[in-house]
Amino acid sequence: MKREMIIVLDFGGQYNQLIARRVRECNVYCEVHPYTLSLDKIKEMNPKGIIFTGGPNSVYKDESPRCAKEIFDMGIPILGICYGAQLIAYMMDGKVSTAPVSEYGKVEVDVEADSKLFENVSSKTVCWMSHTDYIEKAPEGFSITAHTPACPVAAMECEEKGLYAVQLHPEVMHTQEGAKMLSNFVYNVCKCSGDWKxxxxxxxxxxxxxxxxxxxxxxxxxxxxxxxxxxxxxxxxxxxxxxxxxxxxxxxxxxxxxxxxxxxxxxxxxxxxxxxxxxxxxxxxxxxxxxxxxxxxxxxxxxxxxxxxxxxxxxxxxxxxxxxxxxxxxxxxxxxxxxxxxxxxxxxxxxxxxxxxxxxxxxxxxxxxxxxxxxxxxxxxxxxxxYRQPFPGPGLGVRIVGAITPEKVWIVQEADAIYREEIRKAGVDKELGQYFAALTNMRSVGCMGDERTYDYAIALRAVLTSDFMTAESAELPWEVLGAATRRIVNEVKGVNRVLYDCTGKPPATIEFE
Missing domain, CATH: 3.40.50.620 (HUPs)
Structure with missing residues (x-):
C-alpha cells in the first residue's frame, strides 16, 4: 500500500512504541525499526520524516548505539527525542555531558523562540523529562528553542537541515502539549497530508x-x-x-x-x-x-x-x-x-x-x-x-500465579464471572479498559462458619487505558468491590480473601504473568 510514512528508529527506550501510537493519532502512518536500519532501506521506504527515540545509554560511550552520520544528509526531516536529541547533538559536533542535575518527571519548560515544532505551544509548558545526560552545547548552526532551569538545551533545531531535537518526551500523556508538538513535526516540518485512515x-x-x-x-x-x-x-x-x-x-x-x-x-x-x-x-x-x-x-x-x-x-x-x-x-x-x-x-x-x-x-x-x-x-x-473485554492468548494461564491445576482454573473462572457480573450490574463496565479476577499463589488463614480455613486469595484488577501500553488503576466504587468480595468468598470454594490491585502500568503489566 502506497502511503506517506514516518519512520521511528528505536534506540532502546521505554516509550518507543508510544511515539508511533501518537503519530498515527495524527492520521499519519508510522513504523518502528531498529536503529541499525540501513540507509538503502530507508531510501527504499521513502519516509516523509524520521524520529530518533530515547534510550538508556550515554551517547559519548563507545558501545552506545549510533546510526550512520550520512542520515543527516538525506534531506529527510529528523526529530530526536531524549537520547535521540543527544545523538544529533553529539554527531553534529555539539557537546553532551552528564547533567549536574538529573530531571525525572514533570518539568515546566520555557519555549524560547518561534519554531515550526512549537507552533501554538504555550511559552511555558509542562513536559515529561527522564534523563541524566544533557546537551551542554548545541552544535554550530543550531538554535536553542527551549530550556529549563536544569537543562539549557531542552530543544534545539537547524531548520535549514531539517533537524529538530527535544530533551523532553512529547509522546507521553504527562507532556501536556506533546501531541501538538508531534503534530507540528509531521505536518509543519514533514508536510504530511494525513492519509492514514x-x-x-x-x-x-x-x-x-x-x-x-x-x-x-x-x-x-x-x-x-x-x-x-x-x-x-x-x-x-x-x-x-x-x-x-x-x-x-x-x-x-x-x-x-x-x-x-x-x-x-x-x-x-x-x-x-x-x-x-x-x-x-x-x-x-x-x-x-x-x-x-x-x-x-x-x-x-x-x-x-x-x-x-x-x-x-x-x-x-x-x-x-x-x-x-x-x-x-x-x-x-x-x-x-x-x-x-x-x-x-x-x-x-x-x-x-x-x-x-x-x-x-x-x-x-x-x-x-x-x-x-x-x-x-x-x-x-x-x-x-x-468492544468485548480483551483476553490474553494464554488465557487464565497468565491470571493464575504459579502452577496451573484444574481446581485453580475453576476457582478463577468462578471468581472472574462474579466480578464481571458485578461490574456490569453497576454500569461502570463501559468506563474501563480491562477488568478481571486473578488467582494469587498466596494462601492465608481465615474463619468461615466458625471453622479455620487456609485458602487462596483472589486479586481483582480494573484499569483505565486506551492503548494498553500504559494504564492506570481504576478507582472503583467501594460498593462494587464490596459486593464482588462478598459473593466470591461465599460462592467460590477455596477462596477466603479478596484483594484489589492498585498498581498502574508501568511499573506493573496489566496481566499478572
Missing part, C-alpha cells in the same frame, strides 16, 4: 492478503477475542472458503466462553468461517503440570497451540498459510530491536522454532488495540464483539 487500511489489507494467498489454503487461530476475530473476518472477506478457523479450547478460558465463541463463529452463527472446535483441556493441563515460571508457561502454551493447529491442518489437507491475530503491543513487549523483552506473548516470542506452514500471516501486526477495533467496525463486526 482505517477504511483504506482494511481495503488494502484484504487486497494484499488475496494476492499473497492466491489459491492456497489458510488456517486461522481463532480464540474468540477481539484480535483474532477481526483477523478471521478480514481473512474471510479476502479468501472466503479457502479459510478454515480453528478454535482451541485449552481449558484456560473464562467461564462458559468456549460455548459462547462457538455460538458466534460456529455453523449456527452469522459468519461462514469453516469453524472447527478442538477441546484440548486435558492436553494443556498435562503439559503445564508443575510449571511455575511465567515465561515457561507462556512458551509451553504457545508451542502446544501450534502443535494442535498443525494436527488440525493435516486433517483438512495441505495448508499453506497460518493466520493469527498478533497486534503491535504483543510484538513490542516480546522485544523489538534493542528494546527489552517484558514478557513473551504466546503468538510472538512464545512461538516454537519450527512451524509446519509455508508462511504466517499477521494482518493486524502493526495495529494498536484501538486501531484493531476501528478495523473491526470497518469490517462490519458488531460493536458488542469489537
Amino acid at each position: 482505517m477504511d483504506s487500511f482494511v481495503e488494502a489489507s484484504i487486497e494484499s492478503i488475496r494476492e499473497k494467498v492466491g489459491d492456497g489454503k489458510v488456517l486461522c487461530a481463532l480464540s474468540g477475542g477481539v484480535d483474532s476475530s477481526v483477523a478471521a473476518v478480514m481473512l474471510s472477506k479476502a479468501v472466503g472458503k479457502q479459510l478454515t478457523c480453528v478454535f482451541v479450547d485449552h481449558g484456560l478460558l473464562r467461564k462458559d466462553e468456549g460455548d459462547e465463541v462457538e455460538a458466534v463463529f460456529g455453523p449456527d452463527g452469522p459468519y461462514d468461517l469453516n469453524f472447527i472446535r478442538v477441546n484440548a483441556q486435558n492436553r494443556f493441563y498435562d503439559k503445564l503440570a508443575g510449571i511455575e515460571d511465567p515465561e515457561r508457561k507462556r512458551k509451553v502454551i504457545g508451542e502446544e497451540f501450534i502443535r494442535v493447529f498443525e494436527e488440525e491442518a493435516k486433517k483438512i489437507g495441505k495448508v499453506d498459510f497460518f493466520v493469527q491475530g498478533t497486534i503491535y503491543p504483543d510484538v513490542i513487549e516480546s522485544g523489538l530491536g534493542t528494546s527489552a523483552v517484558i514478557k513473551s506473548h504466546h503468538n510472538v516470542g512464545g512461538l516454537p522454532e519450527h512451524v509446519d506452514f509455508k508462511e504466517i500471516i499477521e494482518p493486524l501486526r502493526l495495529l494498536f488495540k484501538d486501531e484493531v477495533r476501528k478495523a473491526g467496525l470497518e469490517l462490519g463486526i458488531p460493536e458488542y464483539l469489537v
